[in-house]
Amino acid sequence: MTDSRPDPSPLARALGRIPCGLFLATVETPDGPVGFVASFVQQVGFEPPTVALAVGKARGPLEALRSSGRFALSVLDKPSSGIMGGFFKPLPEGQTPFDGHELHRTGSGSTVFASALAWLDCTVSGEHETGDHVVVFGVVTEGVLQREGDPSVHLRSNGLGY
């Protein structure tokens, strides 16, 4: 079958050359953890260690993130990429995408995945709204490399989508 989508513009193709990683962003709510697959994540400071996470304005967990003031990032690699599956498909009533995964609680109580390559626990230090995303800055308060390995690198042919 041929791809009927129009060719991405030069701008979109150029944007797609910005490499991203793959992460599972998690946020605690009174009803348990929520999360989403995130690729717009970047380290933006050393002292204190700081990361930025761009959250789509329509993304469900955004309000929970704002009210909890914390988020965690599970850094994915090839062996842990299966974690993403449950976050994309509709699940039967009562099931969550966290079911069936070994979870770990950080010192602050954030939920991270035991099978992820690494994780980072963050306290929100600010945010900046820009277009369709809110860039949330997080000071990394705890982090663990759980095993040796290479993080996933997410490359896109069209930078105007994830």
Ligand SMILES: Cc1cc2nc3c(=O)[nH]c(=O)nc-3n(C[C@H](O)[C@H](O)[C@H](O)COP(=O)(O)O)c2cc1C
């Ligand atoms: C590879 C990939 C990377 C993504 N990165 C982000 C991101 O950095 N920020 C964000 O808010 N959403 C991101 N998303 C979208 C969320 O994961 C989204 O919740 C998920 O695609 C489900 O879509 P829905 O919320 O429309 O049901 C990404 C999606 C994919 C497939």
